[in-house]
Amino acid sequence: MSKKTKLTLISIIACIGILFILNSTLGSYQLRILNLCGIYVILALSLNLINGFVGLFSLGHAGFMAIGAYTSALLTMPPEAKEMNFFLKPIVPWLANVQLSFPIALFMAGVLAAGAGVLIGAPVLRLKDDYLAIATLGFSEIIRVIFTNTQSITNGALGIKGLPYIGIFNKASEAIWWTWGVAIITIIFMALLINGSYGRAFKAIREDEIAAEAMGINLFKHKLMAFVIGSFFAGIGGALLGHLMGTIDPLMFRFLLTFNIVLIVVLGGIGSITGSVISAVIVTIAMEALRVLDGDMQIGSYIIKGIPGTRMVVFSALLMIVIIFYQRGIMGTNEFTWDWILKRQKKISEPLNKEKVS
Amino acid sequence: MKRKIALLLVFVLMFATFAAGCAVEKVDNEEKQESSNSQDSDVIKIGVFEPLTGPNAAGGALEKEGIELAKELYPEVLGKKIEVVYVDNKSDKVEAANAATKLIDQEKVSVIIGSWGSGFSISAGEVIKKSERKVPAIGTSCTNPLVTKNNDYYFRVAFVDPFQGKVMANYAYKEVGAKKVAFIIEKTNDYAVGLAKFFEDTYKELTGDENAVVYRAYYQTGDQDFTAQLGNIKESGAEAIFAPGNFTESALIMKQAKELGIELPILGGDTWETPEVIEIAGEAAEGVVFSTFFDVNAELTDTTTEFLEAYKAKYNKEPAAVTALAFDAYLLALDAIKRANSTDPEAIRDALEATKDFPGAAGVVNFDENGDAVKAAVIKTIKDGKFTYLTTVEPN
Numbered sequence: 001m002s003k004k005t006k007l008t009l010i011s012i013i014a015c016i017g018i019l020f021i022l023n024s025t026l027g028s029y030q031l032r033i034l035n036l037c038g039i040y041v042i043l044a045l046s047l048n049l050i051n052g053f054v055g056l057f058s059l060g061h062a063g064f065m066a067i068g069a070y071t072s073a074l075l076t077m078p079p080e081a082k083e084m085n086f087f088l089k090p091i092v093p094w095l096a097n098v099q100l101s102f103p104i105a106l107f108m109a110g111v112l113a114a115g116a117g118v119l120i121g122a123p124v125l126r127l128k129d130d131y132l133a134i135a136t137l138g139f140s141e142i143i144r145v146i147f148t149n150t151q152s153i154t155n156g157a158l159g160i161k162g163l164p165y166i167g168i169f170n171k172a173s174e175a176i177w178w179t180w181g182v183a184i185i186t187i188i189f190m191a192l193l194i195n196g197s198y199g200r201a202f203k204a205i206r207e208d209e210i211a212a213e214a215m216g217i218n219l220f221k222h223k224l225m226a227f228v229i230g231s232f233f234a235g236i237g238g239a240l241l242g243h244l245m246g247t248i249d250p251l252m253f254r255f256l257l258t259f260n261i262v263l264i265v266v267l268g269g270i271g272s273i274t275g276s277v278i279s280a281v282i283v284t285i286a287m288e289a290l291r292v293l294d295g296d297m298q299i300g301s302y303i304i305k306g307i308p309g310t311r312m313v314v315f316s317a318l319l320m321i322v323i324i325f326y327q328r329g330i331m332g333t334n335e336f337t338w339d340w341i342l343k344r345q346k347k348i349s350e351p352l353n354k355e356k357v358s
Numbered sequence: 359m360k361r362k363i364a365l366l367l368v369f370v371l372m373f374a375t376f377a378a379g380c381a382v383e384k385v386d387n388e389e390k391q392e393s394s395n396s397q398d399s400d401v402i403k404i405g406v407f408e409p410l411t412g413p414n415a416a417g418g419a420l421e422k423e424g425i426e427l428a429k430e431l432y433p434e435v436l437g438k439k440i441e442v443v444y445v446d447n448k449s450d451k452v453e454a455a456n457a458a459t460k461l462i463d464q465e466k467v468s469v470i471i472g473s474w475g476s477g478f479s480i481s482a483g484e485v486i487k488k489s490e491r492k493v494p495a496i497g498t499s500c501t502n503p504l505v506t507k508n509n510d511y512y513f514r515v516a517f518v519d520p521f522q523g524k525v526m527a528n529y530a531y532k533e534v535g536a537k538k539v540a541f542i543i544e545k546t547n548d549y550a551v552g553l554a555k556f557f558e559d560t561y562k563e564l565t566g567d568e569n570a571v572v573y574r575a576y577y578q579t580g581d582q583d584f585t586a587q588l589g590n591i592k593e594s595g596a597e598a599i600f601a602p603g604n605f606t607e608s609a610l611i612m613k614q615a616k617e618l619g620i621e622l623p624i625l626g627g628d629t630w631e632t633p634e635v636i637e638i639a640g641e642a643a644e645g646v647v648f649s650t651f652f653d654v655n656a657e658l659t660d661t662t663t664e665f666l667e668a669y670k671a672k673y674n675k676e677p678a679a680v681t682a683l684a685f686d687a688y689l690l691a692l693d694a695i696k697r698a699n700s701t702d703p704e705a706i707r708d709a710l711e712a713t714k715d716f717p718g719a720a721g722v723v724n725f726d727e728n729g730d731a732v733k734a735a736v737i738k739t740i741k742d743g744k745f746t747y748l749t750t751v752e753p754n
Binding site: 027028029032033036081084085087088089145148149151156157158159161162163165172241244245246247248249250251252256287288291294295308309311312317320321324325 | 368415460463481485487490507546547550551
């Protein structure tokens, strides 16, 4: 086992330890935010694979999330809960009594989203740049409209509530292991994928399609592959989000949701796994931490009356500052690697060693 | 250098926004003392989550007005001061869940009020149900039946869509005398879909005719052109049109119906009670009929009078129905705390459930087994460019 693999393993164990401590000490509010962080890490990584590494500007993420969320919701909800929800129009009989365990439903959510990814990707990936963005954006809107109209499957505009907890034991404390567990698996998967031969092909396509094709890379195959993997994880992320919320409706999966994830990816650095993880955590926590600004503030003996929305203004300003100073996002296309850490350590310790010698 | 200038500009911009929007108030030491004391247990906290920003901010602002007014009139209960904690749900379901969790877990409120929009309320309801510290919630203008269904901790002061649908079906059959109706429904709106369904059920029962609904047209939020649907309705032989939906689209429907020469009575729901309907539809809005929660002329209770006078004095305009509902939610919360004689959320929940004949500004509130208010509906029309009171329909 090389030194780097050892370090990776140790840091994963350390992560699990930290999660364990956080899970037993934090209140339900902080835990909810932490869970959201995990989910946004998954979503940001899945979008970054498509947008950042292959360079396909896709805006259809909310659509895949909707597919995942609805699949998992309908597969895990007990029959009584379904009956309660579908009071306007009864649910189709073949779905009424289905109840699978959470992991299977979660996997199915990913698979169905990936299936939709194939269906939409095959025709649309022939497009480039802005045209691709428009086509995928249209796709996610179509999904939303379909879900609004298929009342006997999705309960239409009324939405569904009473989704079971994340996990198999029906306990709230279990959620964090699923959200961050899947997030860590996603990070490892993406890192392996990007550093492998597929990853090099993806990056080659991003840099120059014609050159990549000349080198013998099958453009369509690779693009579709990235798109499908991305939509698989988007589906899983959507399913986790639905279960964390306990309720979903078609309106949730508007363009705004895609935009949130695009923002995370751009802020973190288009084409950086590390950047996406960092920025997903920062953005999710910052939006909640800045809530203080909405309320009344007291400075000395003056009270500044709070205006709702102040946090959004400050948040936008912070975004502007970051983008001005880091034009390619927090990490650019750089990654966190052990080499980088080890090198820095060497740099710090080198002068010390020299002193000792002299 | 360029960066420095850019940074400077950003700060100037931020400062300008603050300076433009913020009201800075000097507080004397006494008040300061009081506010710093507010962390103690002699304060009762009520949490409010509303869409204060985002697409539904207008609705949230109207409800906030009602709560602020009620707090001014009744700032104390059980000899303790009330502190209202507002959190913004940004017109977003995920944020609504976060906001509700914050109220329960961080602010430790005794009771929650909110919100405009059923989706946000359902989201908060799920949080409450799954939370360890369960806090009762009082919904204001969320009318989707799912909000309170299967949730013992959610109540609401508004009546639900099924009741409104029933009221309008009765009106269409008995007052308008229509034997056949046509629907034009905003499919993307839970409220419109629910209303239409229960209108249809009641109407079929009343007429005894399975085919009483002769035509159903659907549209999406944001649609502009309804001439195709309206053309079909014209041909369908309907004697009235039921058009539940968002006010902008509904106003366009009224306008285009008029242009197509459709002279049928158009019926709708409480969303139409906004000045925009009259602004957009103009002449075409004359004679449309809709049900709503509240009217200045339908003096439902003594609280109505009190609310109207106080509202006029403070804001100098006519109150919206949702403002009255928010006002009621606050008063009901106070009433429940008083009856429970405790700030314990569980005790307040039990007191809320036992509510009987609570006199609110928008009618007398009694709860059914779901925690939905059973109360009278008001029917209004538009006459000479003004909302005009027609009649009050009591719950049976």
